[in-house]
Each structure stands twice: as structure tokens, then as C-alpha cells.
Amino acid sequence: MALVIRALGGLLIWAFGFALLYALHGLVCAAGWGARPLAGPVTIAGAVLIGTWLVLLAVAALFLILLRRTDGDGRAGFLQRLAMIGAWSGLAGLLFMGAPVLLPAQCL
Numbered sequence: 001m002a003l004v005i006r007a008l009g010g011l012l013i014w015a016f017g018f019a020l021l022y023a024l025h026g027l028v029c030a031a032g033w034g035a036r037p038l039a040g041p042v043t044i045a046g047a048v049l050i051g052t053w054l055v056l057l058a059v060a061a062l063f064l065i066l067l068r069r070t071d072g073d074g075r076a077g078f079l080q081r082l083a084m085i086g087a088w089s090g091l092a093g094l095l096f097m098g099a100p101v102l103l104p105a106q107c108l
Contacts, residue, residue, distance in 0.1 A: 010090030017056040034107025
């Protein structure tokens with residue numbers, strides 16, 4: 001069972017990150033943080049969203065590193081390869097899905 005959960009881990013991290021960034025975007029814009037500057041052109045909303053995105057990327061990369069330390073053969077080897085593909089997919093998904101938080105206007 002742990003192998004199956006490990007195989008889905010990368011995509012679960014992506015799904016959690018998508019939902020978290022989407023919810024935070026709504027919350028920071030509703031609170032009016034998009035108009036409050038933090039430092040220079042960076043707003044509070046931008047700092048919160050970018051910081052969250054970077055933490056999610058770090059978690060996905062750490063999961064990928066932890067997967068590389070384990071090996072398997074037979075069925076375990078197949079699930080290990082599946083887990084690596086899922087982890088890379090989750091990391092790439094987070095990278096591209098979260099990249100718009102780098103845009104200057106988060107709340108329009």
C-alpha cells in the first residue's frame with residue numbers, strides 16, 4: 001500500500017498545491033492585499049503567493065529526491081518508476097501552474 005501511495009505522491013502534491021494557491025489567491029485579493037506594497041513593486045499578495053509557490057516547489061523537489069534513494073525490482077520496480085514519473089509530473093505541473101504568481105498584478 002505504501003508503494004501505491006508513493007506512486008501517487010507527486011500528483012497529490014501538485015493537486016494540493018493547485019488548490020492551496022487558488023484559495024490563497026482568492027483570500028489575498030478579497031482582503032485587499034494586492035494593492036498594499038510590501039517592498040518596492042512587490043505587494044503583500046505577491047509575497048504570500050510567491051512564497052507559497054516556492055515552498056510547494058521545494059516540497060515537490062524534496063519528494064523527488066527522497067524517491068531517488070529507494071530502489072526496487074519486479075512489481076516494486078515498476079511502481080518506483082511510476083512514482084518517479086508522477087513526481088516529475090507533479091513538479092513540472094507546479095512549476096508551470098504556479099508561474100503566473102510572478103506576474104506583477106495578481107489581483108485585477
